[in-house]
Amino acid sequence: MKLESRHIQKLLPFLSLIVLFIGLSIATPYFLTANNLASVARQTAVFNTMALGMTIVIITGGIDLSVGSILGLAGLIGAMALEAGYPVAVGVFVGIAVGMACGFLNGLLITRLRIPPFVVTLGALGIYRGVALILSNGLPVHRIPPAFAFVGEGSLLGIPFVLWLLVICAVLVHLVLEHTRLGRYAFAIGSNKIASVYAGIPVDFHTTAVYAIGGALTGLAGMIEASRLMTGQPTAGQGYELQAIAAVVIGGGSLNGGEGSVIGTLIGAFIMGLLSNGADLLNISNYWQQVIIGSVIILAVTLDEVRKRRAR
Amino acid sequence: MLLELKNVQKRFGGVTALRDGNLSVAAGEVHLLLGENGAGKSTLMKIVAGIVGRDSGNMLWNGSEVFLNSPSEAGAIGIAMVNQESLLAPHLTVTENIFLGREKKRPLGWVNRRAAIDDARRIIDQYGFPLSPDMLVGHLSPAGRQLVEICRAIRHGSSLLIFDEPTSSLSDTETQQVFRIVRDLKSRGMGIIYITHRMDELRQIGDRVTVLRDGATVHSGNMADIATDQLIHHMVGREVDHIYEREHLPPGDTVLEIRSLSVESTHIRNISCSLRKGEIVGMAGLIGAGRTELCRAIFGVDTVTSGEILLNGQPVKIRSPRDAVRSGIALITEDRQVSGLALGLPIAANMTLANVERISRFGFLDLISQNRLCTELGKKMSLKAASVAQGAGTLSGGNQQKVVIAKWLFRQAQVFLFDEPTRGIDIGAKTEVFELMSELARQGAAILMVSSELTELQHVADRILVMRQGRISGELPRIDGQSPSQEQIMKLAVPDATPANEIAA
Numbered sequence: 001m002k003l004e005s006r007h008i009q010k011l012l013p014f015l016s017l018i019v020l021f022i023g024l025s026i027a028t029p030y031f032l033t034a035n036n037l038a039s040v041a042r043q044t045a046v047f048n049t050m051a052l053g054m055t056i057v058i059i060t061g062g063i064d065l066s067v068g069s070i071l072g073l074a075g076l077i078g079a080m081a082l083e084a085g086y087p088v089a090v091g092v093f094v095g096i097a098v099g100m101a102c103g104f105l106n107g108l109l110i111t112r113l114r115i116p117p118f119v120v121t122l123g124a125l126g127i128y129r130g131v132a133l134i135l136s137n138g139l140p141v142h143r144i145p146p147a148f149a150f151v152g153e154g155s156l157l158g159i160p161f162v163l164w165l166l167v168i169c170a171v172l173v174h175l176v177l178e179h180t181r182l183g184r185y186a187f188a189i190g191s192n193k194i195a196s197v198y199a200g201i202p203v204d205f206h207t208t209a210v211y212a213i214g215g216a217l218t219g220l221a222g223m224i225e226a227s228r229l230m231t232g233q234p235t236a237g238q239g240y241e242l243q244a245i246a247a248v249v250i251g252g253g254s255l256n257g258g259e260g261s262v263i264g265t266l267i268g269a270f271i272m273g274l275l276s277n278g279a280d281l282l283n284i285s286n287y288w289q290q291v292i293i294g295s296v297i298i299l300a301v302t303l304d305e306v307r308k309r310r311a312r
Numbered sequence: 313m314l315l316e317l318k319n320v321q322k323r324f325g326g327v328t329a330l331r332d333g334n335l336s337v338a339a340g341e342v343h344l345l346l347g348e349n350g351a352g353k354s355t356l357m358k359i360v361a362g363i364v365g366r367d368s369g370n371m372l373w374n375g376s377e378v379f380l381n382s383p384s385e386a387g388a389i390g391i392a393m394v395n396q397e398s399l400l401a402p403h404l405t406v407t408e409n410i411f412l413g414r415e416k417k418r419p420l421g422w423v424n425r426r427a428a429i430d431d432a433r434r435i436i437d438q439y440g441f442p443l444s445p446d447m448l449v450g451h452l453s454p455a456g457r458q459l460v461e462i463c464r465a466i467r468h469g470s471s472l473l474i475f476d477e478p479t480s481s482l483s484d485t486e487t488q489q490v491f492r493i494v495r496d497l498k499s500r501g502m503g504i505i506y507i508t509h510r511m512d513e514l515r516q517i518g519d520r521v522t523v524l525r526d527g528a529t530v531h532s533g534n535m536a537d538i539a540t541d542q543l544i545h546h547m548v549g550r551e552v553d554h555i556y557e558r559e560h561l562p563p564g565d566t567v568l569e570i571r572s573l574s575v576e577s578t579h580i581r582n583i584s585c586s587l588r589k590g591e592i593v594g595m596a597g598l599i600g601a602g603r604t605e606l607c608r609a610i611f612g613v614d615t616v617t618s619g620e621i622l623l624n625g626q627p628v629k630i631r632s633p634r635d636a637v638r639s640g641i642a643l644i645t646e647d648r649q650v651s652g653l654a655l656g657l658p659i660a661a662n663m664t665l666a667n668v669e670r671i672s673r674f675g676f677l678d679l680i681s682q683n684r685l686c687t688e689l690g691k692k693m694s695l696k697a698a699s700v701a702q703g704a705g706t707l708s709g710g711n712q713q714k715v716v717i718a719k720w721l722f723r724q725a726q727v728f729l730f731d732e733p734t735r736g737i738d739i740g741a742k743t744e745v746f747e748l749m750s751e752l753a754r755q756g757a758a759i760l761m762v763s764s765e766l767t768e769l770q771h772v773a774d775r776i777l778v779m780r781q782g783r784i785s786g787e788l789p790r791i792d793g794q795s796p797s798q799e800q801i802m803k804l805a806v807p808d809a810t811p812a813n814e815i816a817a
Contacts, residue, residue: 046583179676181668181677184661184668185668187654187657187661188654189657192654195652196665197633198633198652199640200633200637200666227521237335
């Protein structure tokens with residue numbers, strides 16, 4: 001019986017999502033329409049994709065504050081490749097590669113310099129943004145082939161293409177976390193780094209790999225953002241790192257490491273997406289939206305903490 | 313009576329932690345509180361110290377009924393708990409730690425440093441502690457930190473002190489120091505409740521004793537009237553040979569050999585020793601003698617600056633724990649919660665941690681065989697857990713230690729370095745850990761066992777190495793099946809005793 005109530009508590013984010021969904025369906029007739037839901041999917045795709053990467057990073061007990069800047073830099077360089085005439089697939093690949101390289105560099109600095117991830121990625125946040133501004137001279141990249149719009153705005157079998165991308169990424173990240181050595185090591189490092197070192201786990205290698213994967217997903221998110229805007233904006237993604245972290249945390253990830261899941265993160269990101277969409281539909285001002293989302297973050301983590309304390 | 317508890321009960325959720333707690337403590341006595349982990353000792357003490365409230369039963373303080381709602385209420389009537397040293401702030405001074413949370417204030421809320429230092433000095437001088445008020449607590453030895461904890465507890469003139477395993481991390485000399493203080497406090501008319509797992513301490517310190525088992529008081533009386541065996545019988549509720557006896561078999565070939573090993577970052581100098589197949593080598597020494605550091609050096613945690621390590625006759629380079637693990641060396645650290653277990657992860661994940669390769673193919677995990685292998689392993693070790701999916705952090709100390717050992721069995725290690733393997737686990741589990749170690753030895757593992765409990769070493773070890781100030785000061789074999797005496801061991805362990813080469817075997 002005790003176990004059951006614990007399970008219900010664990011399901012709380014999911015239940016909140018359902019309640020929010022039903023509540024919004026009743027509150028406004030504009031919510032439950034194919035158009036609106038597709039637009040929610042598109043809006044949240046960027047955060048969702050980033051948050052998937054952030055999930056693995058947070059599970060290792062790390063954090064990446066530079067993802068907003070990585071998103072900007074990756075989207076910009078990807079867009080530049082498109083402008084230079086490369087096919088869409090290559091452009092997207094360039095964006096992912098740039099993101100991966102940035103994440104890899106973060107991981108390398110964290111493991112080589114033995115400096116806390118918070119500090120390294122705080123510095124990197126400035127560096128990557130600066131590099132994007134230097135490369136572009138502060139100007140957006142516009143001349144992008146129209147076909148690129150498909151990535152962010154197109155549909156496949158009646159479902160937004162970004163949703164396909166998201167599902168594929170989510171399944172892959174879930175597989176990595178639960179069914180691969182890398183995922184197992186990520187949990188171990190986050191749960192007890194010293195014990196992991198003493199168990200002979202190549203901690204530095206896997207830590208770096210995790211940041212690189214997080215960077216790659218952020219690079220993909222950068223290309224989705226670029227496609228939605230049809231520009232490569234050197235300033236894109238400012239403040240997104242907080243959204244990504246919030247999604248992970250609402251979904252049960254712990255900033256102390258060792259905890260987090262793909263499904264939780266997706267729920268967290270969708271809760272934030274629905275809140276913002278619902279607030280728009282209900283004509284709640286943008287200013288209030290920030291207050292609401294901020295409160296939800298604190299509330300979600302408080303409830304999760306209470307649950308964990310009881311389980312102990 | 314200073315303190316009397318009658319039929320005290322306490323439930324946490326669906327779990328009854330205490331169903332019939334009885335205890336009476338007089339002024340000027342040391343009252344031992346014994347019981348296995350989970351017997352209800354901590355709950356009973358939390359009730360006395362005002363940390364949790366009781367559900368029913370009586371608590372009389374100097375004859376009148378009290379109900380304490382917080383530790384500060386307990387402090388106000390004169391009950392204080394001496395916490396384990398880990399609750400101190402290492403970056404603050406002795407004075408600041410003593411008055412932490414109760415800072416001496418001037419008007420406007422400024423902290424009155426001078427008054428605090430004076431008060432701290434007064435307390436320190438009163439008991440003749442070797443402390444200075446402005447030392448940083450982080451620079452103190454474990455015993456020194458224990459003294460700071462005692463100062464904290466007595467800063468307001470308490471009349472009842474609760475000591476919760478004060479000597480679990482102390483060497484024998486340091487333990488004697490704590491005993492002296494406890495006796496001194498007693499002679500000043502204080503009542504003292506003393507919790508310990510170390511059976512050798514009982515007679516040295518205790519006047520009366522209360523034994524808890526399964527949440528109820530099962531025995532209470534004078535120490536002089538009861539034999540240790542009977543006490544153990546009360547604690548575990550069954551006959552247990554309180555000291556583990558193992559069969560000492562002749563060892564095989566040398567597995568691990570260390571030649572003049574030195575570690576510059578520590579005081580480890582010129583260590584030579586060897587471990588043979590099927591042998592358990594004990595390692596004695598005072599805290600700070602370098603035993604843990606030696607284990608760390610062999611395991612590649614600290615960089616070896618000179619000397620050689622040979623495995624099965626072949627020199628090996630061990631630059632990291634990873635190298636050590638790959639060469640078949642296992643380190644079971646003294647603090648399993650800090651460096652042994654990923655407490656948040658399931659048992660299975662912990663058991664397989666050092667050898668995930670064994671359950672993965674091309675980087676993908678085979679969770680089915682993981683669970684099967686871990687369940688088998690758990691059964692073999694009589695691990696008490698609902699399933700291998702249970703979180704490691706929810707297990708008792710003894711079962712956590714089994715999971716740590718299981719991790720290295722799963723790795724099929726051949727050299728085991730056990731650093732204080734029985735620290736903080738109860739008697740029943742200790743015996744099981746010794747059984748596991750003996751079984752390992754029988755199967756051909758080479759084992760080094762660091763321990764501060766001499767009786768343990770005497771009974772379990774095939775021979776005993778003694779360390780002193782970073783060097784091996786001697787080796788004591790069993791002679792005609794007789795283990796070396798505690799005096800022999802201590803002679804080698806205490807600094808400035810007879811020169812090493814005169815005693816070394």
